[in-house]
Amino acid sequence: MIINKRTSGILLHPTSLPGKSGIGTLGEEAYKFVDWLGEFGQKVWQMLPLGPTDWSHSPYQAYSAFAGNPDLIDLDFLVRDGYLTLNALADPPAFPSGKIDFKTVLPYREKLLKTAFVAFKKSGGFDSYGYHQFWDQHWWWLESWSLFDACRTNLPGKDWNDWEEALQLREEIAMASYYDRFKEQVEYGRFLQFIFFGQWFDLKNYANRKGISIFGDIPLYVAYNSSDVWSNQSLFLLDEKRLPTLVGGVPPDYFSETGQLWGSPLFNWNRMKEQGFAWWMARMHFNLRMFDLVRIDHFRGLESFWAIPAGEKTAINGSWMKANGKEMLQLLQNQIGSLPIVAEDLGLITPEVDQLRKRFNLPGMKVLQFAFSEEADNTHLPHNYATNFVAYTGTHDNNTTIGWLRSLSQEDLSRVQSYLGTETLDNWHLIRKAEESVAQLTIIPMQDILNLSSSARMNKPGTTKANWIWRMQQKQLKATHGKQLLKLTRLYGRAD
Numbered sequence: 001m002i003i004n005k006r007t008s009g010i011l012l013h014p015t016s017l018p019g020k021s022g023i024g025t026l027g028e029e030a031y032k033f034v035d036w037l038g039e040f041g042q043k044v045w046q047m048l049p050l051g052p053t054d055w056s057h058s059p060y061q062a063y064s065a066f067a068g069n070p071d072l073i074d075l076d077f078l079v080r081d082g083y084l085t086l087n088a089l090a091d092p093p094a095f096p097s098g099k100i101d102f103k104t105v106l107p108y109r110e111k112l113l114k115t116a117f118v119a120f121k122k123s124g125g126f127d128s129y130g131y132h133q134f135w136d137q138h139w140w141w142l143e144s145w146s147l148f149d150a151c152r153t154n155l156p157g158k159d160w161n162d163w164e165e166a167l168q169l170r171e172e173i174a175m176a177s178y179y180d181r182f183k184e185q186v187e188y189g190r191f192l193q194f195i196f197f198g199q200w201f202d203l204k205n206y207a208n209r210k211g212i213s214i215f216g217d218i219p220l221y222v223a224y225n226s227s228d229v230w231s232n233q234s235l236f237l238l239d240e241k242r243l244p245t246l247v248g249g250v251p252p253d254y255f256s257e258t259g260q261l262w263g264s265p266l267f268n269w270n271r272m273k274e275q276g277f278a279w280w281m282a283r284m285h286f287n288l289r290m291f292d293l294v295r296i297d298h299f300r301g302l303e304s305f306w307a308i309p310a311g312e313k314t315a316i317n318g319s320w321m322k323a324n325g326k327e328m329l330q331l332l333q334n335q336i337g338s339l340p341i342v343a344e345d346l347g348l349i350t351p352e353v354d355q356l357r358k359r360f361n362l363p364g365m366k367v368l369q370f371a372f373s374e375e376a377d378n379t380h381l382p383h384n385y386a387t388n389f390v391a392y393t394g395t396h397d398n399n400t401t402i403g404w405l406r407s408l409s410q411e412d413l414s415r416v417q418s419y420l421g422t423e424t425l426d427n428w429h430l431i432r433k434a435e436e437s438v439a440q441l442t443i444i445p446m447q448d449i450l451n452l453s454s455s456a457r458m459n460k461p462g463t464t465k466a467n468w469i470w471r472m473q474q475k476q477l478k479a480t481h482g483k484q485l486l487k488l489t490r491l492y493g494r495a496d
Contacts, residue, residue, distance in 0.1 A: 002338050003293070003363055003390075003440045008485075008494040009044025009215065010037060011396065012446040013059065013458070014072055015100060018474040022095035022105035026199040027074025029474075031206060038210045040482035041495035044293070045207060046215035046443050048396060050200070052149075057102055057468045058459070060219045060262075060297065063149065064227045065283055066141040068196035071105075075112055077199055082123070083116035098456075100469045117191045125194075126187070134194050140282070141227075142193055148227035150185035151178055159225035161242055168242060170231070200290070208292070211496075215342075215443070216291030218283070220298040221248045221264035228279075229265055235272055235279055236265040246307040249315035250298070253347050256462040259306075259315025266307055269324040277328045284332050288340065299343035299362075300353045302329070329360050342390055346370070366439060367392045368430050369404050372415045381419070382437040391439035393430045393448050396458040400447045401427045403454030427451045428484065435488045442494065449485060450476050 017024030017033060024030070037045055051062030052069045062069075078084040089112070093104050125131055135142070148160065155163055166174035179186060204214050222228045224244055229236055237245050244265040251259045272279065287294050296302070302325025308318040333339055343357045345364040357364055366389050371380035378384065385391065393401050405425055408416065413425075420429050427448050434442045447456040450472065459467045489495040 002340055003342075003388075006440055006492070006494045007043045008435060008442045008444075008489045009042050009046055009213075010446055010449065011046040011392075011443050012472070013048040013396070013468075014050075015468070016446070016458070016471050018472055020095075021075050021089075021092065022108065023071055023100050023102075024471060025074040026072050026196075026203050027076055030074075030203055034203075034207045034210055034212055036477070036482060037212050040486040041489035042485070043211060043494075044213050044215050044441065044443065046295075047217065049217045049219055049297075050290075053468075054223060054225070056464055057100075059217070059468070061223050062219070062226065063152065063223065064141070064145050065219075065222050066138075066286055067145050067149075067193055067227070068200060070113060070192040070196060071109065072199075073109075073113065073192065073195050074199060075109070078112075078116045078195070083119040084112060088112060088115060098471055098473050100471055102469075113192065114188065116195075117188050120191055121187070125191070130198075131194055134197065135190075138193065138197070141286075142190060144231040145193070145227040146186045146189035147175065147179055147182070148230055149189045150182035152225070153185060154182055160230045168230075204290070213292035214290075215293045215295065216287060217295045217297055218287050220296060220301045221262065221266070224263065224265045232279055235268050235275075237268050238265065244310045246321075247310050247312075248301070248305060249308050249318065250306050250347060251315060251318060256315075258462075259318075260461055261308060261312065261315040266305065266321075267323070269322075273324050273327060277324075277331055280328050281332065281335070285336075288336070293340045293342065295342040295344055295365075297344045299345050299357065300347065300349055302326075303350070303353045303356045326356055326359070329356075333360060346395075361388065363388045363390050363440065365390050365392065365395075366437075367395060367398065368434060369394045369398050369401070372412060372419060374415070382433055385438050387438050387440050389439040390441045390443055391434045391437045392443050392445070393427075393434050394445055396445070397461050398445075398457075399454055400445070400452050400456055401430050402448075402451055403457060406453070428488075431485070432488055435492045435494060444485075446472060449481050452476075 014026060014030060015024045017029045019025060019027065019029045048059040049062060050069055051064055052067050053059060054061045054063060075084060075089055079086055079089065093108055095101060095104060151163060157163060160168060167178060207214055233242060239245050246266045248264040248266055249259055249261045253259065302323050304320045304322050306318045307321045308315055339360055339362060341362050343362040343364050345353060345357055346367065366380050366385055368380065371378055399407060417423050417425060420433060422429060431444055431448060434444065456470050458470055
Protein backbone atom coordinates (compact mmCIF):
# COMPACT_ATOMS: atom_id res chain seq x y z
CA MET A 1 0.00 0.00 0.00
CA ILE A 2 1.38 3.37 -1.04
CA ILE A 3 -0.36 6.28 0.69
CA ASN A 4 -1.62 8.27 -2.29
CA LYS A 5 -5.03 9.41 -1.14
CA ARG A 6 -6.72 10.67 2.02
CA THR A 7 -7.39 7.68 4.25
CA SER A 8 -8.27 6.93 7.87
CA GLY A 9 -7.58 3.97 10.11
CA ILE A 10 -7.37 2.58 13.65
CA LEU A 11 -4.48 1.47 15.85
CA LEU A 12 -5.36 -1.68 17.77
CA HIS A 13 -3.01 -4.54 18.54
CA PRO A 14 -4.66 -7.96 18.09
CA THR A 15 -3.96 -8.93 21.72
CA SER A 16 -6.29 -6.06 22.70
CA LEU A 17 -9.28 -7.56 20.90
CA PRO A 18 -12.11 -8.95 23.04
CA GLY A 19 -12.75 -12.68 23.24
CA LYS A 20 -13.09 -15.58 25.63
CA SER A 21 -9.58 -17.02 25.88
CA GLY A 22 -8.06 -14.25 28.01
CA ILE A 23 -6.20 -12.53 25.19
CA GLY A 24 -7.11 -11.17 21.77
CA THR A 25 -6.37 -13.56 18.89
CA LEU A 26 -6.61 -13.91 15.12
CA GLY A 27 -10.05 -15.44 15.49
CA GLU A 28 -13.67 -14.38 15.14
CA GLU A 29 -13.29 -11.07 17.00
CA ALA A 30 -10.53 -10.02 14.59
CA TYR A 31 -12.87 -10.65 11.65
CA LYS A 32 -15.61 -8.69 13.40
CA PHE A 33 -13.21 -5.82 13.87
CA VAL A 34 -12.37 -5.84 10.16
CA ASP A 35 -16.10 -5.68 9.44
CA TRP A 36 -16.45 -2.77 11.88
CA LEU A 37 -13.63 -0.90 10.15
CA GLY A 38 -15.26 -1.35 6.77
CA GLU A 39 -18.71 -0.38 7.99
CA PHE A 40 -17.49 2.91 9.39
CA GLY A 41 -15.22 4.12 6.61
CA GLN A 42 -11.84 2.99 7.92
CA LYS A 43 -9.37 1.61 5.39
CA VAL A 44 -6.33 0.82 7.54
CA TRP A 45 -5.78 -1.43 10.56
CA GLN A 46 -2.48 -0.59 12.25
CA MET A 47 -1.02 -3.00 14.77
CA LEU A 48 2.20 -3.52 16.72
CA PRO A 49 4.87 -6.14 15.88
CA LEU A 50 3.62 -9.73 15.82
CA GLY A 51 6.71 -11.63 17.01
CA PRO A 52 6.93 -14.03 19.99
CA THR A 53 7.49 -11.81 23.02
CA ASP A 54 9.80 -12.28 25.99
CA TRP A 55 8.91 -12.09 29.70
CA SER A 56 7.93 -8.42 29.34
CA HIS A 57 5.27 -9.28 26.75
CA SER A 58 6.42 -6.24 24.78
CA PRO A 59 5.89 -6.60 21.01
CA TYR A 60 9.19 -4.72 20.68
CA GLN A 61 11.13 -7.41 22.57
CA ALA A 62 10.74 -10.57 20.52
CA TYR A 63 12.69 -13.79 20.34
CA SER A 64 12.58 -13.63 16.54
CA ALA A 65 12.25 -11.03 13.78
CA PHE A 66 10.40 -13.57 11.63
CA ALA A 67 8.39 -15.95 13.84
CA GLY A 68 4.80 -15.21 14.78
CA ASN A 69 3.49 -14.95 18.33
CA PRO A 70 1.70 -18.19 19.34
CA ASP A 71 -0.30 -16.14 21.88
CA LEU A 72 -2.34 -14.91 18.90
CA ILE A 73 -3.35 -18.37 17.67
CA ASP A 74 -7.11 -18.73 17.97
CA LEU A 75 -8.22 -21.80 19.89
CA ASP A 76 -11.71 -21.98 18.38
CA PHE A 77 -10.15 -22.21 14.93
CA LEU A 78 -8.16 -25.20 16.18
CA VAL A 79 -11.50 -26.80 17.04
CA ARG A 80 -12.76 -25.94 13.55
CA ASP A 81 -9.68 -27.56 12.02
CA GLY A 82 -10.08 -30.73 14.07
CA TYR A 83 -7.08 -30.33 16.38
CA LEU A 84 -9.08 -29.61 19.54
CA THR A 85 -12.50 -30.69 20.79
CA LEU A 86 -15.21 -28.36 22.03
CA ASN A 87 -14.96 -30.05 25.42
CA ALA A 88 -11.32 -28.98 25.68
CA LEU A 89 -12.46 -25.34 25.73
CA ALA A 90 -15.48 -25.91 27.94
CA ASP A 91 -14.04 -24.81 31.28
CA PRO A 92 -11.65 -21.85 30.90
CA PRO A 93 -10.32 -19.94 33.92
CA ALA A 94 -12.12 -16.82 35.07
CA PHE A 95 -10.13 -14.30 33.07
CA PRO A 96 -10.34 -10.64 34.11
CA SER A 97 -12.20 -8.30 31.79
CA GLY A 98 -10.43 -5.38 30.21
CA LYS A 99 -6.87 -6.66 30.66
CA ILE A 100 -4.63 -9.65 30.02
CA ASP A 101 -3.52 -11.75 32.98
CA PHE A 102 -0.55 -13.46 31.35
CA LYS A 103 0.11 -15.64 34.41
CA THR A 104 -3.28 -17.28 33.88
CA VAL A 105 -3.57 -17.03 30.11
CA LEU A 106 -0.27 -18.56 29.05
CA PRO A 107 -0.42 -21.88 30.99
CA TYR A 108 -4.04 -22.36 29.93
CA ARG A 109 -3.22 -21.81 26.27
CA GLU A 110 0.03 -23.82 26.35
CA LYS A 111 -1.78 -26.95 27.53
CA LEU A 112 -4.34 -26.64 24.74
CA LEU A 113 -1.77 -25.86 22.06
CA LYS A 114 0.21 -28.96 23.00
CA THR A 115 -2.97 -31.03 22.83
CA ALA A 116 -3.58 -29.64 19.35
CA PHE A 117 0.00 -30.49 18.39
CA VAL A 118 -0.52 -34.14 19.31
CA ALA A 119 -3.68 -34.24 17.19
CA PHE A 120 -1.86 -32.55 14.31
CA LYS A 121 0.90 -35.17 14.34
CA LYS A 122 -1.55 -38.05 14.58
CA SER A 123 -3.44 -36.71 11.59
CA GLY A 124 -0.26 -36.71 9.49
CA GLY A 125 -0.05 -32.93 9.50
CA PHE A 126 3.71 -32.87 8.90
CA ASP A 127 3.19 -34.94 5.75
CA SER A 128 0.42 -32.73 4.37
CA TYR A 129 0.79 -30.65 1.22
CA GLY A 130 -0.04 -27.51 3.19
CA TYR A 131 2.78 -28.05 5.67
CA HIS A 132 5.32 -28.90 2.96
CA GLN A 133 4.35 -25.75 1.10
CA PHE A 134 4.77 -23.75 4.31
CA TRP A 135 8.17 -25.32 4.99
CA ASP A 136 9.39 -24.58 1.48
CA GLN A 137 8.56 -20.89 2.01
CA HIS A 138 9.87 -20.52 5.57
CA TRP A 139 12.64 -23.08 6.24
CA TRP A 140 15.37 -20.44 5.87
CA TRP A 141 14.44 -18.86 9.21
CA LEU A 142 12.22 -21.54 10.76
CA GLU A 143 14.96 -24.17 10.99
CA SER A 144 17.10 -22.01 13.29
CA TRP A 145 14.13 -20.51 15.10
CA SER A 146 12.59 -23.84 16.08
CA LEU A 147 15.90 -25.17 17.47
CA PHE A 148 16.60 -21.89 19.24
CA ASP A 149 13.14 -21.91 20.84
CA ALA A 150 13.49 -25.54 21.91
CA CYS A 151 16.89 -24.88 23.51
CA ARG A 152 15.68 -21.64 25.09
CA THR A 153 12.76 -23.51 26.64
CA ASN A 154 14.70 -26.53 27.90
CA LEU A 155 18.24 -25.42 28.71
CA PRO A 156 19.16 -23.56 31.91
CA GLY A 157 20.48 -20.03 31.75
CA LYS A 158 19.28 -16.56 30.93
CA ASP A 159 19.99 -16.61 27.20
CA TRP A 160 21.83 -18.44 24.42
CA ASN A 161 25.19 -17.19 25.70
CA ASP A 162 24.71 -19.54 28.68
CA TRP A 163 24.55 -22.65 26.49
CA GLU A 164 27.54 -24.90 25.93
CA GLU A 165 30.09 -23.21 23.70
CA ALA A 166 29.69 -25.60 20.76
CA LEU A 167 25.99 -24.75 20.62
CA GLN A 168 26.66 -21.03 21.02
CA LEU A 169 28.99 -21.29 18.03
CA ARG A 170 26.41 -23.33 16.09
CA GLU A 171 28.83 -26.17 15.42
CA GLU A 172 27.22 -28.74 13.18
CA ILE A 173 27.64 -31.70 15.52
CA ALA A 174 26.22 -29.79 18.46
CA MET A 175 23.26 -28.53 16.43
CA ALA A 176 22.43 -32.05 15.28
CA SER A 177 22.77 -33.39 18.81
CA TYR A 178 20.39 -30.86 20.30
CA TYR A 179 17.94 -31.31 17.46
CA ASP A 180 17.75 -35.03 18.29
CA ARG A 181 17.54 -34.29 22.01
CA PHE A 182 14.70 -31.77 21.66
CA LYS A 183 13.06 -33.10 18.50
CA GLU A 184 9.56 -33.05 20.01
CA GLN A 185 9.93 -29.42 21.10
CA VAL A 186 11.43 -28.45 17.73
CA GLU A 187 8.48 -29.96 15.90
CA TYR A 188 6.07 -28.28 18.31
CA GLY A 189 7.61 -24.91 17.48
CA ARG A 190 7.26 -25.56 13.77
CA PHE A 191 3.64 -26.61 14.25
CA LEU A 192 2.88 -23.34 16.07
CA GLN A 193 4.36 -21.30 13.24
CA PHE A 194 2.43 -23.28 10.63
CA ILE A 195 -0.81 -22.58 12.49
CA PHE A 196 0.02 -18.94 13.19
CA PHE A 197 0.82 -18.05 9.59
CA GLY A 198 -2.18 -19.97 8.29
CA GLN A 199 -4.50 -18.00 10.58
CA TRP A 200 -2.64 -14.76 9.87
CA PHE A 201 -2.88 -14.87 6.10
CA ASP A 202 -6.51 -15.99 6.25
CA LEU A 203 -7.24 -12.84 8.27
CA LYS A 204 -5.11 -10.57 6.11
CA ASN A 205 -6.70 -11.86 2.91
CA TYR A 206 -10.15 -11.32 4.41
CA ALA A 207 -9.26 -7.75 5.35
CA ASN A 208 -7.84 -7.03 1.90
CA ARG A 209 -11.00 -8.37 0.23
CA LYS A 210 -12.96 -5.95 2.41
CA GLY A 211 -10.78 -3.07 1.24
CA ILE A 212 -8.84 -2.88 4.52
CA SER A 213 -5.04 -2.56 4.40
CA ILE A 214 -2.95 -4.00 7.22
CA PHE A 215 -0.31 -1.63 8.61
CA GLY A 216 2.49 -3.49 10.42
CA ASP A 217 5.43 -2.43 12.54
CA ILE A 218 9.12 -3.37 12.33
CA PRO A 219 11.28 -2.66 15.40
CA LEU A 220 14.65 -1.37 14.20
CA TYR A 221 16.58 -3.61 16.60
CA VAL A 222 16.22 -7.23 17.66
CA ALA A 223 16.66 -8.63 21.14
CA TYR A 224 20.02 -10.11 22.13
CA ASN A 225 18.34 -13.30 23.28
CA SER A 226 16.85 -13.99 19.88
CA SER A 227 17.22 -16.50 17.11
CA ASP A 228 18.41 -13.67 14.87
CA VAL A 229 21.49 -12.78 16.93
CA TRP A 230 22.33 -16.42 17.67
CA SER A 231 22.07 -17.26 13.96
CA ASN A 232 23.88 -14.15 12.67
CA GLN A 233 26.46 -13.24 15.30
CA SER A 234 28.82 -11.52 12.87
CA LEU A 235 26.09 -9.01 11.99
CA PHE A 236 26.04 -7.56 15.52
CA LEU A 237 28.58 -5.73 17.66
CA LEU A 238 29.62 -8.54 20.00
CA ASP A 239 32.88 -9.16 21.85
CA GLU A 240 35.00 -12.33 21.91
CA LYS A 241 32.63 -13.82 24.50
CA ARG A 242 29.72 -13.13 22.16
CA LEU A 243 28.28 -10.44 24.42
CA PRO A 244 27.19 -6.98 23.22
CA THR A 245 29.82 -4.26 23.37
CA LEU A 246 27.29 -1.49 22.70
CA VAL A 247 23.53 -1.50 23.10
CA GLY A 248 20.67 0.54 21.69
CA GLY A 249 18.43 3.17 23.18
CA VAL A 250 17.72 6.87 22.98
CA PRO A 251 19.07 9.80 25.03
CA PRO A 252 16.85 11.70 27.49
CA ASP A 253 13.65 12.85 25.78
CA TYR A 254 9.95 13.61 26.21
CA PHE A 255 9.29 10.17 27.70
CA SER A 256 12.20 9.84 30.14
CA GLU A 257 14.76 12.09 31.84
CA THR A 258 17.33 9.29 31.73
CA GLY A 259 16.53 8.24 28.18
CA GLN A 260 15.43 4.77 27.16
CA LEU A 261 17.87 1.88 27.59
CA TRP A 262 16.62 -0.91 25.36
CA GLY A 263 19.65 -3.14 25.74
CA SER A 264 19.41 -4.43 22.16
CA PRO A 265 22.71 -5.29 20.45
CA LEU A 266 23.69 -2.88 17.70
CA PHE A 267 24.19 -3.80 14.07
CA ASN A 268 27.60 -4.32 12.55
CA TRP A 269 26.73 -2.17 9.55
CA ASN A 270 30.10 -2.76 7.86
CA ARG A 271 29.57 -6.51 7.89
CA MET A 272 25.98 -6.09 6.71
CA LYS A 273 27.20 -4.00 3.79
CA GLU A 274 29.80 -6.66 2.89
CA GLN A 275 26.98 -9.21 2.71
CA GLY A 276 24.83 -6.98 0.51
CA PHE A 277 22.43 -6.27 3.38
CA ALA A 278 21.07 -9.80 2.89
CA TRP A 279 19.57 -10.03 6.39
CA TRP A 280 17.81 -6.68 6.02
CA MET A 281 16.54 -7.58 2.56
CA ALA A 282 15.10 -10.85 3.88
CA ARG A 283 13.50 -9.01 6.78
CA MET A 284 11.94 -6.28 4.65
CA HIS A 285 10.63 -8.60 1.94
CA PHE A 286 9.20 -10.89 4.62
CA ASN A 287 7.34 -8.04 6.33
CA LEU A 288 6.13 -6.52 3.08
CA ARG A 289 4.48 -9.85 2.33
CA MET A 290 2.90 -9.98 5.77
CA PHE A 291 1.63 -6.39 5.66
CA ASP A 292 0.43 -3.89 3.09
CA LEU A 293 2.30 -1.04 4.76
CA VAL A 294 5.00 -1.12 7.45
CA ARG A 295 6.33 1.38 9.94
CA ILE A 296 10.03 1.23 10.76
CA ASP A 297 10.19 1.98 14.46
CA HIS A 298 13.08 4.27 15.45
CA PHE A 299 13.71 5.13 11.81
CA ARG A 300 16.36 7.65 12.81
CA GLY A 301 18.60 4.69 13.72
CA LEU A 302 19.00 3.99 10.01
CA GLU A 303 20.88 7.29 9.68
CA SER A 304 22.69 7.36 13.02
CA PHE A 305 22.06 5.63 16.32
CA TRP A 306 22.62 6.20 20.04
CA ALA A 307 25.27 3.69 21.13
CA ILE A 308 25.42 2.99 24.89
CA PRO A 309 28.29 1.00 26.43
CA ALA A 310 27.04 -2.37 27.61
CA GLY A 311 26.57 -2.40 31.38
CA GLU A 312 25.30 1.18 31.71
CA LYS A 313 22.27 1.53 33.97
CA THR A 314 20.67 4.35 31.99
CA ALA A 315 20.82 5.70 28.44
CA ILE A 316 22.45 8.98 29.44
CA ASN A 317 26.03 8.00 28.60
CA GLY A 318 26.10 7.24 24.92
CA SER A 319 27.31 8.59 21.60
CA TRP A 320 25.93 8.90 18.09
CA MET A 321 27.29 6.53 15.44
CA LYS A 322 26.56 6.43 11.70
CA ALA A 323 24.47 3.71 10.05
CA ASN A 324 24.21 2.51 6.44
CA GLY A 325 20.46 2.79 6.22
CA LYS A 326 20.54 4.85 3.04
CA GLU A 327 22.37 2.13 1.13
CA MET A 328 20.07 -0.53 2.53
CA LEU A 329 16.92 1.37 1.54
CA GLN A 330 18.36 2.15 -1.87
CA LEU A 331 18.92 -1.55 -2.51
CA LEU A 332 15.36 -2.33 -1.43
CA GLN A 333 13.99 0.41 -3.67
CA ASN A 334 16.01 -0.96 -6.59
CA GLN A 335 14.34 -4.32 -6.00
CA ILE A 336 10.69 -3.32 -5.49
CA GLY A 337 10.29 0.30 -6.58
CA SER A 338 8.25 2.64 -4.36
CA LEU A 339 8.61 1.72 -0.70
CA PRO A 340 5.36 1.13 1.27
CA ILE A 341 7.12 2.25 4.45
CA VAL A 342 6.29 4.83 7.13
CA ALA A 343 9.22 6.36 9.00
CA GLU A 344 8.75 6.69 12.75
CA ASP A 345 10.56 10.00 12.96
CA LEU A 346 9.65 11.10 16.47
CA GLY A 347 12.07 12.45 19.05
CA LEU A 348 15.39 14.10 18.22
CA ILE A 349 15.37 14.29 14.44
CA THR A 350 18.29 15.88 12.65
CA PRO A 351 18.27 17.36 9.12
CA GLU A 352 20.16 14.26 7.97
CA VAL A 353 17.38 11.96 9.20
CA ASP A 354 14.76 14.14 7.54
CA GLN A 355 16.74 14.08 4.30
CA LEU A 356 16.90 10.28 4.44
CA ARG A 357 13.11 10.06 4.82
CA LYS A 358 12.52 12.50 1.98
CA ARG A 359 15.04 10.82 -0.31
CA PHE A 360 12.83 7.73 -0.42
CA ASN A 361 9.53 9.67 -0.24
CA LEU A 362 8.56 8.01 3.04
CA PRO A 363 5.70 9.45 5.11
CA GLY A 364 6.70 10.62 8.58
CA MET A 365 4.57 10.83 11.71
CA LYS A 366 2.80 13.69 13.46
CA VAL A 367 1.37 13.30 16.96
CA LEU A 368 -1.08 15.82 18.40
CA GLN A 369 0.00 15.17 21.98
CA PHE A 370 3.41 16.57 21.03
CA ALA A 371 1.97 19.64 19.34
CA PHE A 372 1.02 22.13 21.99
CA SER A 373 4.21 23.77 23.08
CA GLU A 374 4.51 27.55 23.17
CA GLU A 375 5.95 27.78 19.65
CA ALA A 376 3.60 28.24 16.70
CA ASP A 377 6.16 26.53 14.46
CA ASN A 378 5.94 23.23 16.37
CA THR A 379 5.99 20.66 13.57
CA HIS A 380 3.27 18.58 15.25
CA LEU A 381 0.74 21.43 15.03
CA PRO A 382 -1.62 20.63 12.16
CA HIS A 383 -1.16 23.98 10.44
CA ASN A 384 2.49 22.99 9.88
CA TYR A 385 1.79 19.58 8.32
CA ALA A 386 2.63 18.54 4.79
CA THR A 387 0.60 15.85 3.04
CA ASN A 388 3.18 13.05 3.19
CA PHE A 389 2.62 12.26 6.85
CA VAL A 390 0.54 10.03 9.10
CA ALA A 391 -1.35 12.01 11.75
CA TYR A 392 -2.06 10.51 15.17
CA THR A 393 -3.81 11.73 18.28
CA GLY A 394 -1.30 9.54 20.15
CA THR A 395 0.71 6.35 19.66
CA HIS A 396 1.00 3.14 21.68
CA ASP A 397 3.65 4.92 23.79
CA ASN A 398 1.39 7.88 24.63
CA ASN A 399 -1.29 8.31 27.22
CA THR A 400 -4.85 8.08 25.94
CA THR A 401 -6.20 11.42 24.75
CA ILE A 402 -8.53 11.73 27.74
CA GLY A 403 -5.75 10.72 30.13
CA TRP A 404 -3.43 13.24 28.49
CA LEU A 405 -5.95 16.07 28.70
CA ARG A 406 -6.53 15.35 32.38
CA SER A 407 -2.79 15.39 33.04
CA LEU A 408 -2.15 18.84 31.53
CA SER A 409 -1.34 21.88 33.61
CA GLN A 410 -3.81 24.73 33.39
CA GLU A 411 -1.39 26.65 31.19
CA ASP A 412 -0.96 23.77 28.75
CA LEU A 413 -4.69 23.04 28.77
CA SER A 414 -5.45 26.67 27.95
CA ARG A 415 -3.09 26.46 24.99
CA VAL A 416 -4.91 23.39 23.63
CA GLN A 417 -8.29 25.07 24.19
CA SER A 418 -7.14 28.18 22.38
CA TYR A 419 -5.80 26.23 19.40
CA LEU A 420 -8.92 24.10 19.08
CA GLY A 421 -11.28 27.02 19.74
CA THR A 422 -13.23 25.44 22.57
CA GLU A 423 -13.14 25.29 26.35
CA THR A 424 -15.03 21.99 26.57
CA LEU A 425 -12.40 19.60 25.29
CA ASP A 426 -12.98 15.91 24.77
CA ASN A 427 -11.46 13.09 22.74
CA TRP A 428 -13.44 13.93 19.61
CA HIS A 429 -12.00 17.43 19.36
CA LEU A 430 -8.53 15.93 18.96
CA ILE A 431 -9.78 13.20 16.61
CA ARG A 432 -11.47 15.85 14.47
CA LYS A 433 -8.28 17.90 14.32
CA ALA A 434 -6.30 14.88 13.11
CA GLU A 435 -8.93 13.91 10.54
CA GLU A 436 -9.20 17.42 9.10
CA SER A 437 -5.43 17.80 8.73
CA VAL A 438 -3.74 17.63 5.33
CA ALA A 439 -1.89 14.43 6.31
CA GLN A 440 -2.75 11.71 3.80
CA LEU A 441 -3.34 9.08 6.48
CA THR A 442 -4.87 9.53 9.92
CA ILE A 443 -4.57 6.78 12.54
CA ILE A 444 -6.55 6.94 15.79
CA PRO A 445 -5.82 4.57 18.71
CA MET A 446 -8.92 2.55 19.58
CA GLN A 447 -8.75 3.80 23.17
CA ASP A 448 -9.38 7.33 21.89
CA ILE A 449 -12.41 6.24 19.87
CA LEU A 450 -13.77 4.66 23.06
CA ASN A 451 -13.01 7.78 25.16
CA LEU A 452 -10.97 5.78 27.68
CA SER A 453 -8.84 7.14 30.53
CA SER A 454 -5.19 6.50 31.44
CA SER A 455 -6.05 3.05 32.78
CA ALA A 456 -6.37 1.92 29.14
CA ARG A 457 -2.89 3.08 28.20
CA MET A 458 -0.97 0.45 26.20
CA ASN A 459 2.58 1.30 27.24
CA LYS A 460 4.49 3.72 29.44
CA PRO A 461 8.08 3.94 28.11
CA GLY A 462 10.78 3.45 30.71
CA THR A 463 8.61 1.15 32.84
CA THR A 464 8.06 -2.61 32.78
CA LYS A 465 4.89 -3.11 34.86
CA ALA A 466 1.28 -3.10 33.66
CA ASN A 467 2.22 -2.54 30.01
CA TRP A 468 0.75 -4.31 26.97
CA ILE A 469 -2.20 -5.71 28.92
CA TRP A 470 -5.13 -3.50 27.85
CA ARG A 471 -8.06 -5.21 26.13
CA MET A 472 -11.15 -3.74 24.58
CA GLN A 473 -14.40 -5.08 25.98
CA GLN A 474 -17.16 -5.79 23.49
CA LYS A 475 -19.65 -3.76 25.51
CA GLN A 476 -17.43 -0.68 25.21
CA LEU A 477 -17.81 -0.46 21.45
CA LYS A 478 -21.06 1.30 20.62
CA ALA A 479 -22.59 2.03 17.24
CA THR A 480 -22.40 5.72 18.13
CA HIS A 481 -18.58 5.48 18.15
CA GLY A 482 -18.52 4.18 14.61
CA LYS A 483 -21.10 6.65 13.36
CA GLN A 484 -19.23 9.60 14.82
CA LEU A 485 -16.00 8.38 13.26
CA LEU A 486 -17.65 7.79 9.88
CA LYS A 487 -19.13 11.30 9.98
CA LEU A 488 -15.68 12.85 10.42
CA THR A 489 -14.08 10.50 7.91
CA ARG A 490 -16.59 11.53 5.25
CA LEU A 491 -16.54 15.20 6.21
CA TYR A 492 -12.80 15.43 5.63
CA GLY A 493 -12.64 13.34 2.47
CA ARG A 494 -11.17 10.16 3.92
CA ALA A 495 -13.98 7.77 2.99
CA ASP A 496 -14.86 6.43 -0.47
